[in-house]
Amino acid sequence: MTEHIVVVGGGTGGTVLANDLADRLDAEIDAGDVRVSLINDDPDHVYKPVWLYVPFGQREPADGRRPLADLVDDRVDLRIDRVTEIDTDAKRLRLQGSPQSVGYDYLTLATGSTLAPEEIPGLAEGGHDFYSESGATALREELLSFTEGTLVLSVVGTPHMCPAAPLEFVFMADSWFRERGLREDVDIVYTYPIQRVHGNPHIAEWARPIMDERGIEVETFFNTEAVDPEARTITSMEGTELDYDLLVDIPPHSGVDLIEAAGLGDGWVDVDRHTLEAEAAEDVYALGDTADTGVPNAGSVAHYQAGVVGQRLASEVRGRPPTATYDGKTLCFVETGMDAASFVEFDYENPPSPAPPSEKLHWSKLAYNESYWLTARGLL
Amino acid sequence: MTDTDVEYDESVDARGAACPGPLMDLIGKMRDVDSGTVVRLVSDNDRSLTDVPEWAAEAGNDLLAVEEGEDHNEFYVEKA
Numbered sequence: 001m002t003e004h005i006v007v008v009g010g011g012t013g014g015t016v017l018a019n020d021l022a023d024r025l026d027a028e029i030d031a032g033d034v035r036v037s038l039i040n041d042d043p044d045h046v047y048k049p050v051w052l053y054v055p056f057g058q059r060e061p062a063d064g065r066r067p068l069a070d071l072v073d074d075r076v077d078l079r080i081d082r083v084t085e086i087d088t089d090a091k092r093l094r095l096q097g098s099p100q101s102v103g104y105d106y107l108t109l110a111t112g113s114t115l116a117p118e119e120i121p122g123l124a125e126g127g128h129d130f131y132s133e134s135g136a137t138a139l140r141e142e143l144l145s146f147t148e149g150t151l152v153l154s155v156v157g158t159p160h161m162c163p164a165a166p167l168e169f170v171f172m173a174d175s176w177f178r179e180r181g182l183r184e185d186v187d188i189v190y191t192y193p194i195q196r197v198h199g200n201p202h203i204a205e206w207a208r209p210i211m212d213e214r215g216i217e218v219e220t221f222f223n224t225e226a227v228d229p230e231a232r233t234i235t236s237m238e239g240t241e242l243d244y245d246l247l248v249d250i251p252p253h254s255g256v257d258l259i260e261a262a263g264l265g266d267g268w269v270d271v272d273r274h275t276l277e278a279e280a281a282e283d284v285y286a287l288g289d290t291a292d293t294g295v296p297n298a299g300s301v302a303h304y305q306a307g308v309v310g311q312r313l314a315s316e317v318r319g320r321p322p323t324a325t326y327d328g329k330t331l332c333f334v335e336t337g338m339d340a341a342s343f344v345e346f347d348y349e350n351p352p353s354p355a356p357p358s359e360k361l362h363w364s365k366l367a368y369n370e371s372y373w374l375t376a377r378g379l380l
Numbered sequence: 381m382t383d384t385d386v387e388y389d390e391s392v393d394a395r396g397a398a399c400p401g402p403l404m405d406l407i408g409k410m411r412d413v414d415s416g417t418v419v420r421l422v423s424d425n426d427r428s429l430t431d432v433p434e435w436a437a438e439a440g441n442d443l444l445a446v447e448e449g450e451d452h453n454e455f456y457v458e459k460a
Binding site (some may be wrong): 159199225334 | 396397400401403404407409421427434439440
């Protein structure tokens with residue numbers, strides 16, 4: 001009997017996992033003992049970190065898109081469709097574009113985050129984001145012609161994708177306006193929901209002095225309650241109101257509805273944070289943003305978790321005890337300007353210690369962004 | 381403030397959430413409730429002992445009680 005492994009979601013986690021399985025289980029797949037399917041609702045794979053550079057005119061959204069068919073091993077059955085229902089008892093998936101349901105023996109959910117700006121009144125109308133292709137493109141139109149006034153970067157939703165990106169954006173904006181001789185005419189204000197500038201206290205302690213030194217104003221304990229696009233104000237639950245000329249926001253995020261409908265978690269799948277197995281169903285894994293592990297929603301996390309799930313699934317189909325576990329490993333380059341970056345690496349046990357910013361790390365980040373496509377293909 | 385027996389209307393169990401998860405879970409719940417609602421937060425993250433009182437004071441909500449346990453703490457916050 002052929003064991004069917006289904007991966008839902010063709011972002012970093014799902015794509016790396018599908019290619020990892022094709023490599024680990026090549027003999028079993030060629031013999032017809034195992035089938036690996038990757039289901040995604042978009043024919044393209046999207047590399048989201050490119051979007052940080054779009055508003056500054058340094059990248060195009062197309063730089064972050066490639067056809068999944070070009071990235072995924074030929075041993076993987078690639079199916080472009082949208083999963084609408086998961087039945088973990090019957091081990092079947094319903095698809096939007098097909099009357100036939102799909103059975104699985106092992107399922108991995110890598111459906112990622114979606115944006116939910118509608119949760120905050122006025123946010124969609126009054127704010128701009130760089131967390132979507134359309135958002136980054138629209139923000140570029142505003143930012144390239146922005147020469148004076150107050151730019152507010154508000155972290156509205158947490159947890160959100162790429163926790164370093166809001167800091168990176170204000171550091172880059174500061175550097176970019178300075179280089180163009182406009183910094184004295186532009187005020188940059190950064191708001192964050194808790195009492196420091198980043199969720200991780202070690203990164204917050206590192207970033208705050210840099211912000212102070214560069215004149216980036218900080219408003220902590222700022223949980224956005226509403227935006228008034230006409231008056232150009234943003235107000236918090238804590239009672240603070242800020243004026244803005246350009247509002248850049250990190251919108252609220254949500255998981256996909258079918259996870260909650262399947263009883264696997266509240267939008268995010270409740271998992272064992274070491275094995276990444278779902279708590280509410282057998283033979284179901286989750287990884288990346290989809291897995292509620294408490295670690296950052298970052299591509300590096302999805303990448304490392306894919307290796308763990310790949311090893312565990314390969315062991316399972318071979319009838320061996322799975323031994324690989326995820327240790328919380330997270331790795332991020334953090335831009336600190338237009339030509340310098342820092343670097344952090346941490347896990348469940350070891351906190352981050354940001355490296356001194358350097359031009360070398362900045363170019364390392366850009367070089368990795370170019371070589372990312374090797375990661376997606378399972379080669380790096 | 382220990383061994384309290386405060387009645388609450390809503391509860392958020394944030395055990396297992398990494399910092400600042402528990403505080404953000406509480407804030408998320410407080411967004412959805414009406415003035416006068418008492419929310420209980422259950423957290424096993426020690427930073428909540430400073431995070432939650434600081435946020436409650438900043439937001440003008442009343443921290444009615446903190447019940448410290450061996451493996452978790454409970455916070456009772458009334459929305460202003």
